[in-house]
Amino acid sequence: MNRSIIDLWVGIFVTLGLLALLFLSLRVGNINGSQLYQPYELKADFDNIGGLKVRAPVRSAGVVVGRVESIALDKSTFQAVVTMKIDGRYVFPRDTFATINTSGLLGEQYVGFDPGGDPQDLKAGDVIKKTQSAVVLEKLISQFMFSKAEEGSSK
Template identity: 50%
Template structure:
């Protein structure tokens, strides 16, 4: 009789642990989707997006201000167009610039937004605007190739 009570108690705690892990995973997955509530979309063209993915973060000084919602190819000039969902509590000027950065040496890629100056003569970005000043991703293989090619030409 005592062993059945112990088995029931162990089963209850195992079920409780599995339920807690399930709730935690759902909470983490949900926080990635709804970071700031309402958002507005901006667009940017890059020469090379490297390993950038949909749902990659958009950061200003390490703070997430939005997420990538779509990546497509422009039909006219075959350049990648990135759709940025910026949380509505953040506004940036038209003089802002974007660059694709990497977390660590081989980490995930994200979009770094450098806010431009705020002035009466410069408008703020609104729904559907294009950010003109973009810097492409740095591809590690290309850097290594340039380094090796540069070293070989000096000899």
């Protein structure tokens, strides 16, 4: 083979490799080439978030529709304020119910959205009013143990 043809093929493969790396880095960073739908921010107040972490998924019907952006404590109500970044393709009614769920028995925790039927939609910066805090397994076990201990002492 001619030296210039080999150099051409090497150049093509290097270019394809760089394009593949660029594509993968954009996909990992959740950056789309076209921003048709702007993400928007929603907030929700919870009494207990359990082990919820920043970057945890926000799911509706099992589909990831966003991510947890930040978690803070409200100094006046002593509730956890969870800020979520929702993909602009998904719009939810104002009476959407936000819950903290666990994947499997000991899996990761995520925020679940159960949409309601309100004709008005949530807008950027709105606060979800209807929330259900995380179920803490240790509390459930201790309640069960104390109720069984009371049953045994009353007999």
